[in-house]
Amino acid sequence: MADDELPITSLVMAAAQGNEAAWSEIVERYSPLLVSVLRQCQLTPVEIDDVAQTVWLRLVEHLTKLREARALPMWIITTGRREAWRHAAIGRRYQLRDPEAGDWAHGPADQADPDEELLRAERQHALLAGLAELGRRDRQLLLLLMDDPPMRYAEISRRTGIPVGGIGPTRARALDKLRRSPAIRAVLASESDCPEPMAQAEG
């Protein structure tokens, strides 16, 4: 079924041919990952807007060069970090940045332990990259279930076409696909070798 196919490859190919709907879906799916990367680089919301714009403009010209759509999340992470760093360096250089202005997405103060913060960011990126790759129906269902305040099952059913009784099982299958996405498998593999660095989670 089309719903279950990995949509990213066809989205990238269609966008490279100028299909605007495919492009919009790519930016909808991957903006959370890009914003998460830029926030980790401690940009303000306004800076994130500017830097994200450059990243997307770059991607427009690189769509045809992405040999594999699977390379897209890594491309976004790498390009996002590099452009964030460039932006910070430009700011330092011309002293446009006003430390008094506040508005920091992540102040230095809330970084307790840099290692832990890094690990946390990697896990977040993996979750968001995994979500971006899910099939349309799975992704839509998870997004609706995450709505705050919670959406009623009847309404979710109306929007997705999934019977109320099928929402639970479909959620479980969607989460399983998420768990098996390359980004999350990579995190799980890297962390199964080493114990949790800080406080043990209580059972």
Next chain:
Amino acid sequence: VSGVNAHRWNDDDILFADLAEALGDVAPLAARVAAHAHGALAWRTVDSDLVLASLSFDSLLERSGNTRDGEGDDRVLVFHAAPLAVEVEVQTDRIVGQIVPPSEGEITLETVDGTRVQVDADDLGFFILPRPAASAARMRCETLTTRLVTDWFQL
């Protein structure tokens, strides 16, 4: 919530809660970023003869981050598309550049705001552009043998 714990992701509820938290952290900004990006595809280059010159050197990324740069130490960018390169120095109010190897040509600077400025490069490949106010720009370069467009770069 103490944060994201990958080793507990075998549990559906924990995986879901961590996902919700990760998304919740970025959702409003991500929606705005996505909304601003919808039009970006209009910048797609459809001309198949046009070579994409990628940003291969940026002096900003080469120096150690905390040196306070002095005068005469402007940001240098190199865009490469074999056999040609475009090198520019971004100064306070202008962009001074050269086509390498030296060649006559035409340079167009376009910004994400939609402004375009066109100048000639002399027989040594030198050109001068006014520095635009926009946050992102790219250049088109046309010589007798090559037509290229550079990566977008932040200003």
